[in-house]
Amino acid sequence: MNRSLTINDTTLRDGEQTAGVAFTVDEKCAIAYALAEAGVPEMEIGIPAMGDEEIGCIQAIAALRLPVALMVWGRLTEPDLAAALRCDADIVHLSIPVSDIHLRHKLRQSRDWVIDQVTRVIERAALSGRRVSLGLEDASRADPAFLALVAARAQACGAQRLRFADTLGVLDPFTTYEALARLREHTELDIEIHAHNDLGLATANTLAALRAGATHANTTVNGLGERAGNAALEEVVMGVRHLMHGDTGVNTQALVGISRLVERASGRTVAANKSIVGEAVFTHESGIHIDGLLKHATTYESFDPAELGRERRTVLGKHSGSHAVRLAYGRLGIALDDEALTGSLLARIRDHAMATKREPSPQELQRFFQESRARWASA
Numbered sequence: 001m002n003r004s005l006t007i008n009d010t011t012l013r014d015g016e017q018t019a020g021v022a023f024t025v026d027e028k029c030a031i032a033y034a035l036a037e038a039g040v041p042e043m044e045i046g047i048p049a050m051g052d053e054e055i056g057c058i059q060a061i062a063a064l065r066l067p068v069a070l071m072v073w074g075r076l077t078e079p080d081l082a083a084a085l086r087c088d089a090d091i092v093h094l095s096i097p098v099s100d101i102h103l104r105h106k107l108r109q110s111r112d113w114v115i116d117q118v119t120r121v122i123e124r125a126a127l128s129g130r131r132v133s134l135g136l137e138d139a140s141r142a143d144p145a146f147l148a149l150v151a152a153r154a155q156a157c158g159a160q161r162l163r164f165a166d167t168l169g170v171l172d173p174f175t176t177y178e179a180l181a182r183l184r185e186h187t188e189l190d191i192e193i194h195a196h197n198d199l200g201l202a203t204a205n206t207l208a209a210l211r212a213g214a215t216h217a218n219t220t221v222n223g224l225g226e227r228a229g230n231a232a233l234e235e236v237v238m239g240v241r242h243l244m245h246g247d248t249g250v251n252t253q254a255l256v257g258i259s260r261l262v263e264r265a266s267g268r269t270v271a272a273n274k275s276i277v278g279e280a281v282f283t284h285e286s287g288i289h290i291d292g293l294l295k296h297a298t299t300y301e302s303f304d305p306a307e308l309g310r311e312r313r314t315v316l317g318k319h320s321g322s323h324a325v326r327l328a329y330g331r332l333g334i335a336l337d338d339e340a341l342t343g344s345l346l347a348r349i350r351d352h353a354m355a356t357k358r359e360p361s362p363q364e365l366q367r368f369f370q371e372s373r374a375r376w377a378s379a
């Protein structure tokens with residue numbers, strides 16, 4: 001993949017829209033700092049139309065003078081534009097619904113009204129000298145011919161970017177590819193993909209959009225965001241690297257630290273099996289897997305955990321095999337060269353796992369060994 005690809009992280013905007021989440025100014029500054037230090041080139045940091053307090057927070061982030069482009073979000077209206085222009089943001093992003101469902105039921109407006117708003121407000125925004133991005137809310141449920149019309153108008157009025165929003169997460173990677181490829185044919189503007197995870201497809205859809213010609217990907221740390229969230233920064237960065245052989249410029253070693261920072265600030269616990277950053281995603285128990293890993297890491301690891309500054313862990317449990325048992329005892333300085341003794345320990349470990357639902361401690365392993373050996377000796 002040689003095309004340029006830019007991550008625009010919206011943890012501080014859509015991420016904060018997660019129901020119940022509210023970051024303090026200090027938390028927002030710390031997250032912005034960590035993202036910038038990791039090499040995230042753009043971030044969407046707030047909604048000026050919310051008022052003075054939000055603008056103060058946006059200005060506090062701007063005052064950090066981070067080497068990133070800062071974007072603020074607003075509706076495609078003159079008052080929201082005016083609020084956005086009170087902020088030291090590099091990119092003014094103004095959003096308008098483009099699906100008939102939203103236009104009819106939410107705004108009670110027509111498609112012509114959309115074209116008028118784009119003409120009036122985008123032209124005015126462009127005159128401000130800021131970079132201008134147009135958000136196409138609910139684009140995934142909009143008429144593609146109308147999207148092309150809006151795109152042409154936005155370009156003529158001086159926008160640099162379109163954001164294609166799958167607001168309700170109703171696309172799959174195939175339909176995403178088709179929709180983005182169609183839009184790509186109709187515009188020379190940059191295109192940002194904003195995917196939601198209602199069906200668990202936000203990252204897959206983001207990667208599909210990038211393949212279809214999107215230039216920017218909107219992400220959030222830990223996949224925070226409205227309802228089921230957005231495409232996770234850590235997943236998109238690693239997906240681009242491993243599935244598209246591309247480079248987002250984001251330091252993969254920083255991803256876990258940022259995830260923990262946002263976990264604490266958001267109060268949203270990251271699941272143990274959350275891809276890339278979950279506590280247990282490099283932990284193995286199954287006998288066949290551990291045997292394979294001992295022979296060659298690529299058998300059961302699609303990438304090296306060291307890319308994230310992480311390490312593989314193996315645990316003993318109900319699904320262990322004899323190789324794993326020998327490995328665990330080897331770590332305790334006990335060489336198991338007797339097959340029958342190993343088998344007896346394996347049975348003991350399985351019983352323990354079923355009874356306690358946890359792995360045995362080193363002390364318990366020592367006890368199992370002594371008991372099994374004593375039974376063996378007296379048999």
Ligand SMILES: CC(=O)SCCNC(=O)CCNC(=O)[C@H](O)C(C)(C)COP(=O)(O)OP(=O)(O)OC[C@H]1O[C@@H](n2cnc3c(N)ncnc32)[C@H](O)[C@@H]1OP(=O)(O)O
Binds near residue numbers: 017050097106
């Ligand atoms: C898909 C998304 O994530 S969009 C971003 C959503 N994020 C947020 O809503 C978080 C921040 N929001 C807020 O703080 C408030 O909702 C504000 C300050 C933006 C607006 O507050 P209020 O003026 O009290 O209005 P409220 O939120 O109740 O309703 C939204 C209004 O915006 C209108 N609206 C919504 N989108 C747009 C748009 N793109 N262009 C023009 N008007 C819009 C609605 O029709 C409604 O207007 P109405 O009062 O004339 O019916």
Ligand SMILES: O=C(O)CCC(=O)C(=O)O
Binds near residue numbers: 138
């Ligand atoms: O900027 C936009 O238009 C998209 C807003 C958004 O968060 C969404 O549609 O899910």
